[in-house]
Amino acid sequence: MNWYAIYTKPRSEKKVADKLETIGIEAYCPMVTSMKQWSDRTKKVSIPVLPSYVFVKLTEPRRNEVFDVSGVVRYVFWLGKPAIIREAEIDLLKEHLSQDYSSVIQTALQRGDKLIVPSGFFKGQEGVIKNTTNSKIQLVLESLGILLTLEK
Structure with missing residues (x-):
């Protein structure tokens, strides 16, 4: 299965x-x-x-x-x-x-940087930063095939 x-x-x-x-x-x-x-x-x-x-x-x-x-x-x-x-x-x-989580907040990240999600739903997943703004980070999680937007 x-x-x-x-x-x-x-x-x-x-x-x-x-x-x-x-x-x-x-x-x-x-x-x-x-x-x-x-x-x-x-x-x-x-x-x-x-x-x-x-x-x-x-x-x-x-x-x-x-x-x-x-x-x-x-x-x-x-x-x-x-x-x-x-x-x-x-x-x-x-x-x-199933666990409580806190917001994911990072600073000084740039497009193309690799990031391991430190907490939250996708803790431990590695992704590549696609885009950043003052309050959002778009992260591509290749293993799941999704674009994840992290907000402050």
Whole structure:
């Protein structure tokens, strides 16, 4: 059995993961609790760490069963084949999301520098800085194939 990444319709990640679980497919949607501010109130909400992505663990012959769930758009492909996510990367996500974290703040970083994320969701992951501003760092995590934006 392998972990695969699937792309979902916007804001459907949690629903898709729940529906996949009900049909017997192991699914993981990494979520984090965040404070959301409206004009009249502040509330804690769960938001996906990777918007529009859900990870599924299944065998090759069962791969098409995910399309029985509404909200699933397609598999994420890498080099012409469905991207296989290593078990260690899924475990790393689960481990770091289960812990409390603090903001990642760095200074004097430049484009092209390599950076190991010191804390938070992706602690220990190495990435290459794509862009920096006063309050944001865009970091490419090649092993996960994602662009991560770290904010102060």
